[in-house]
Amino acid sequence: MRDYLSFLGKSVRRAFTGDWRYYAWMTFLTLVILLGLNAYARQLVQGLSVTGMSDQVSWGAYIANFTYLVGIAAAAVMLVIPAYLFKHEALHAVVVLGELLAVAVLVMCLLFVMVDIGRPDRFWHLIPLIGKFNFPGSLLAWDVIALNGYLLLNAHITGYLIYMRWKGETPRKSFYMPFVFLSIAWAISIHTVTAFLLVGLGGRPFWNSAVIPPRFLASAFAAGPGLIVITLQIIRKMSPFKVQDSALFTLRRIITVAMLVNLFFLLSEVFVEFYTGSAHVVSARYLFFGLGDANKLVPWIWLAIGLNVTATALLLSPKTHQLRFLNLACVFAIVGIWIEKGMGLIVPAFVPTPLGEVVEYAPTLNETLVSMGIWAFGALLYTVLVRIAIPIILGTLRKEAA
Amino acid sequence: MSDATTRRDFLKGGVAVVAGVASVAAALEPLRGLDGPPDVDAWLQSHYHEMTPDEKAAAIARLEAAAKAEFGVDITISDPQPEAKTKFAYALNLGVCVGCRKCAYACEAENNTSRAPGKQYIRVLEMNKGGIDLESANHHYDPEQVPQAGKFYMPVQCHQCDHPPCVKVCPVEATWKEPDGIVVVDYDWCIGCRYCEAACPYWARRFNFEKPVIKPEEINPKTGYLSNRPRPAGVMEKCTFCLHRTREGRYPACLEACPTGARAFGNLHDPKSEIRYILEHKRVFVLKEEVGTLPNFFYYFDV
Numbered sequence: 001m002r003d004y005l006s007f008l009g010k011s012v013r014r015a016f017t018g019d020w021r022y023y024a025w026m027t028f029l030t031l032v033i034l035l036g037l038n039a040y041a042r043q044l045v046q047g048l049s050v051t052g053m054s055d056q057v058s059w060g061a062y063i064a065n066f067t068y069l070v071g072i073a074a075a076a077v078m079l080v081i082p083a084y085l086f087k088h089e090a091l092h093a094v095v096v097l098g099e100l101l102a103v104a105v106l107v108m109c110l111l112f113v114m115v116d117i118g119r120p121d122r123f124w125h126l127i128p129l130i131g132k133f134n135f136p137g138s139l140l141a142w143d144v145i146a147l148n149g150y151l152l153l154n155a156h157i158t159g160y161l162i163y164m165r166w167k168g169e170t171p172r173k174s175f176y177m178p179f180v181f182l183s184i185a186w187a188i189s190i191h192t193v194t195a196f197l198l199v200g201l202g203g204r205p206f207w208n209s210a211v212i213p214p215r216f217l218a219s220a221f222a223a224g225p226g227l228i229v230i231t232l233q234i235i236r237k238m239s240p241f242k243v244q245d246s247a248l249f250t251l252r253r254i255i256t257v258a259m260l261v262n263l264f265f266l267l268s269e270v271f272v273e274f275y276t277g278s279a280h281v282v283s284a285r286y287l288f289f290g291l292g293d294a295n296k297l298v299p300w301i302w303l304a305i306g307l308n309v310t311a312t313a314l315l316l317s318p319k320t321h322q323l324r325f326l327n328l329a330c331v332f333a334i335v336g337i338w339i340e341k342g343m344g345l346i347v348p349a350f351v352p353t354p355l356g357e358v359v360e361y362a363p364t365l366n367e368t369l370v371s372m373g374i375w376a377f378g379a380l381l382y383t384v385l386v387r388i389a390i391p392i393i394l395g396t397l398r399k400e401a402a
Numbered sequence: 403m404s405d406a407t408t409r410r411d412f413l414k415g416g417v418a419v420v421a422g423v424a425s426v427a428a429a430l431e432p433l434r435g436l437d438g439p440p441d442v443d444a445w446l447q448s449h450y451h452e453m454t455p456d457e458k459a460a461a462i463a464r465l466e467a468a469a470k471a472e473f474g475v476d477i478t479i480s481d482p483q484p485e486a487k488t489k490f491a492y493a494l495n496l497g498v499c500v501g502c503r504k505c506a507y508a509c510e511a512e513n514n515t516s517r518a519p520g521k522q523y524i525r526v527l528e529m530n531k532g533g534i535d536l537e538s539a540n541h542h543y544d545p546e547q548v549p550q551a552g553k554f555y556m557p558v559q560c561h562q563c564d565h566p567p568c569v570k571v572c573p574v575e576a577t578w579k580e581p582d583g584i585v586v587v588d589y590d591w592c593i594g595c596r597y598c599e600a601a602c603p604y605w606a607r608r609f610n611f612e613k614p615v616i617k618p619e620e621i622n623p624k625t626g627y628l629s630n631r632p633r634p635a636g637v638m639e640k641c642t643f644c645l646h647r648t649r650e651g652r653y654p655a656c657l658e659a660c661p662t663g664a665r666a667f668g669n670l671h672d673p674k675s676e677i678r679y680i681l682e683h684k685r686v687f688v689l690k691e692e693v694g695t696l697p698n699f700f701y702y703f704d705v
Contacts, residue, residue, distance in 0.1 A: 030425075038429040045435035047612030047635045048594075055521070055608050058599045118594020118609065118636025121445060125574040125593055132449050132575045132591070140573035140597050202693040203567060203603025282537055354690075355525060355558055355605045356536035 003399065007166055014397065015384045021238070022387070029380040036373010039366045040115060048118055051367040056359035057350040061371050062116035064342035068223070069109045069378075070194045071216060071341070073150065075224015076102035077187035078254050084180050090247035097235065098228050099158045100389060102187075104382035106151040111374045139197040146190040153183040158389070166392045167399050191216050198349070206283035206349040209272075215265035216341065222258035222311075223337040225251045226330035231382070233327060241390045245323070252326055256315040259333060263312060266305075266340075286358070287348040294351065294358045301344050307336030449575065450588040450628070461590070462627065469632050473618040481627040482649035484582035489670045490643050490698065491583070492654075493680045494557060497704040499664040501526055501548040501555030508659030509559075512644060513630040514622055516614030523641035524559040524656060525605065534689075558689070559656070560585060560606035560641035561697030568598035568607060577638070583670075583698055584645050586628040592637040599638065603693045607640045643667070670698075 018026075043050045053060045079098035082088040114120055125131035126144055135141040157176050164171040195213035202208055229251050236243040273284040285291060290298045311332035319325040352358045363371070391397035447453070447461055462479045469477045506524040515521040527539035531554055539556075549555060566585050569577050576592040579585050599607045613635040625631040626646025633639050644654040648667070657665040668677035680686065684702040 034425055034429040037426070038432065041430050041432040045432050047610070049519075049611035051611075053611070055599065055605075058596045058609060113595075116595070118596070118611075119592065119634075121440065122591070122593045125449075125576070125591060132452075134573050134575045138571050138573040138597070140571065140595060144573065197597075201567065201571070201601050202695075203601060203690075279535075279537060350600075352537060353605045354536075354603045355527060355541070356539045357541045357605075 003167060004163070006399070007163055010166075010397065011388045014388050014391070018387065025383065026380065029376045029383070032376035033373050033380065036370050036376065039369035039373065042366060043115070043370060044120075050364060052362050052364045054359060054361070056353050056357060057347060057361035059116070059346055059350070060361050061343065061363040061367055062112050064346040065371055065374070066109055066112035066116070067194060067198075067216075067346060068338050068342045069105050069112065070147070071191055071220025071337075072224045072227055073102045073105040073109060073147075074187045074191040074217070075220045075228070076154070077184050078221050078225045078251070079228065080180060080184055080187070082250060084177075085184075088247075088250060090244040091250060094232060094243055094247055096158055096161055096389060096393065097232065097386060099154045099183075100385045101228060101231060101382060102154045103151065103158060104378050104385060106147060106154070107381055108374050108378035109147055110151070111377065112371075115370050115374070139193060139200055142193045143190075143197055146186070146193045150183065150186050150190050153179050153186055157183065158385075162389050162392050165395075166397065188217065191220055198345075203354050204349045205280040207345075209269065211265050211269055212345075215262060215269070218258050218262040218265055219337045219341050220258075222255050222262055222333050225255050225258070226333040229255070229330045230327065230334070231386075233323070235386060235390070239386075239390050240394060248323065248326065249321070252315065252320060255330065255333060256312070259308065259312040259315060262337070263308060266308075282352060283348040286351045287344060291352070291358055294360050296360050296362055297344065297347060300339050304336045304339035304344060307332040308340065311336060444590070447590050449591050458627075465631060469621075472632070473616070473621050475618050475621045475623055477621065477623040477625055477631070479625050479627050479631050480646060482646060484580050484584070484649065487669075487671045488582045490562065490648060491668065491670045491677050491681075491700065492562075492643065492698065493666040493677055493684075493686065493700045493702060495664040495666070495704045496554055496556055496701050498662045499555045499557065500662055501528055501543070501550075501553070502661065504659045504661060505557055505656035505665070508655045509641070511620065512622055512647075512655035513641075514614070514616055514625065514632055515608070515639070516610065516616065517620070518615045519611070521608045521610070521614070521639070523606070523608065524557050526555055526557045528553050528555055556701070557656075558604055558606070559699070560643075561604050561689070561695065561699040562643060564696035564698065565694060567601040567603065567693075567695060571597045571601045573597065580628075580645075582645075582649070584642050585640065586642055586645070587638050587640060588628070589631070589633050589637045589639065594636040594638065596638070603690050603695060604697075607638055609638055610635050 051060060076098045079091055079095045083092040083095035114123070126133065128135070133141050135145070157179050160176050161171050192213050195216040198204070198207040199209060199212045229248055232243045232248060235241055270284070270288075273281045282291070286294065287297050287301050289295070311329045314320050314325055314329035314332070320329050347361050351360065441464075443460070443464060448457065453461065458481065462481070465479055466477055469475060503526050506522045506526060509515070509523050510517070510520070513523065515523065525541065527536065527541060528543040528550070529535065529539045531552055534556070543550075562583050562585055564583075566579055569579055569585060573595065574591060574593055577585060577587045577598055594609065596609055599609055610633055614633055621632070622630060624646070629642040629644065629646045648654055653667055657667050666676045666680055668675035670677060672678065680702065681700065684704060686700040686702040688697045688700055
């Protein structure tokens with residue numbers, strides 16, 4: 001217990017100290033978080049009317065970011081599988097950093113749900129046994145279990161490994177390996193459940209398609225490892241932590257395959273919608289071509305497709321054996337997929353409404369500030385976690401010998 | 403470590419803490435707009451199904467007092483229970499509906515729905531004769547007089563489905579189907595996630611993006627706990643076939659307001675009811691039969 005308290009104390013101290021770059025970065029993030037907090041306080045007082053959402057388009061940027069980030073969290077498994085199952089040494093060295101990313105991203109997911117609900121004060125109604133939990137009927141109840149469970153699993157695995165390292169003891173396999181295996185299945189499940197949450201609605205033909213869950217996984221396994229590549233690049237630049245090139249190039253192969261599969265699913269979906277030409281195509285027509293004057297998403301979705309196709313072409317070419325091109329491809333994939341399966345997936349399902357009314361949606365400034373605040377909080381949390389983890393992994397931060 | 407450095411560190415830390423607290427306080431400044439501290443009793447109130455009679459009475463007293471404080475109006479909140487051997491259904495004659503929207507306005511007045519922004523449970527669609535094509539429906543028709551040549555009108559409200567997707571998806575069981583077929587919402591239990599609104603194929607649910615705005619003189623003081631009592635911000639609401647009226651043997655407000663007699667309402671278990679006659683003798687259909695929701699709201703043509 002005393003060891004653990006001193007571990008926590010050292011961690012907190014470490015989180016608050018650093019060079020000027022660290023302070024500048026953390027100050028910047030804190031400012032964005034405060035702006036977001038301010039915007040959220042306004043939303044709490046006035047209600048969700050400060051967002052761009054309406055009865056017609058009743059989910060918007062919050063749920064779009066949530067959906068995207070669930071995928072990013074799930075994608076940590078693309079490090080875990082090669083590291084633990086195939087004993088990939090270069091990836092094994094960085095797997096904890098991937099799992100920590102999952103922790104930070106899951107916190108962001110939960111925050112995005114929290115800011116989206118109309119009565120956050122009644123969150124306790126969602127707690128199993130204390131509240132009233134519609135399980136197994138509601139897929140949202142499944143998602144509560146899936147997300148919190150995955151958060152606990154990753155927090156336990158990373159927390160245990162880092163703490164043991166700090167104490168200078170060898171981690172006991174039985175204390176973490178079963179959870180590692182469980183987390184692999186669980187990672188797939190969080191994104192599957194989140195997809196089921198949407199595809200199970202018969203009244204929303206745009207979502208009611210069996211290809212969406214596999215497409216979710218494919219796009220997650222492209223954008224997630226893409227984000228991990230970028231964070232690893234930053235980490236090895238900013239800290240003494242060594243990341244081997246081979247770890248990055250293994251991720252490159254994973255991203256390439258996932259991007260190709262994702263594009264194939266997208267093509268299948270677009271084909272079925274447009275070739276059939278049934279009444280159900282109208283949401284897809286809104287997304288890709290617009291309905292009369294209603295065409296706010298059109299430039300975005302084509303930008304996303306452009307980014308995704310360019311990223312895939314780059315990944316397939318030998319150019320991305322150079323890291324700067326790999327970085328570029330990753331950034332394209334991260335942004336392209338963020339648009340495509342964020343706003344591009346959530347909003348068109350509401351346009352037109354089930355009664356045929358066309359009302360468009362665009363996030364308001366307040367909503368954007370809240371979203372940016374959550375992104376900044378996620379970045380801050382990940383920065384702190386990595387800042388504490390790295391010296392412990394490297395062995396420079398240790399429990400002092402008694 | 404010398405005393406000087408610890409002292410400097412201490413001061414630096416102190417300044418940082420003060421600056422941090424001040425900036426968080428500044429960020430939270432809008433919270434001063436909240437009306438007073440949260441009511442603990444309201445916060446801890448149980449689900450409708452789990453309240454004891456005493457708790458329910460206390461909740462009703464609290465809600466009545468809150469309405470008095472807010473609108474200066476004495477409202478009564480009754481809690482009529484479903485009757486045995488009763489299942490309500492609605493039928494609407496598209497052949498005679500003229501699209502006057504009197505039903506929608508009567509509903510608004512009866513059910514204390516927000517006027518600004520307007521929330522109406524009934525949406526009347528103007529459609530071209532020759533098909534039922536929702537995508538080409540006009541939601542905001544506003545001619546000098548109705549009906550217009552070549553058009554017909556289709557009011558849509560909650561269909562009180564036998565397989566309600568809204569009930570299935572609610573994560574906290576804040577919405578459910580009553581034994582007499584009405585799908586209701588516990589406004590004090592709903593967390594406002596709007597999953598039900600996404601699930602409904604008839605666009606029958608409404609969300610209070612902010613506190614409903616109604617002039618005190620327009621408040622209908624005779625309210626039901628599960629229907630038209632004043633609603634808080636951040637929760638869902640919907641048509642309940644006016645259960646505070648219909649469970650007491652009266653017609654829904656929309657039916658009473660209809661000038662053409664297009665609307666028929668009744669108990670499916672009563673073989674002599676008008677609704678049974680229509681279902682047995684008219685060529686009725688339900689909207690979006692293919693989504694499998696089994697509505698209790700039927701349309702028919704009678705010309």
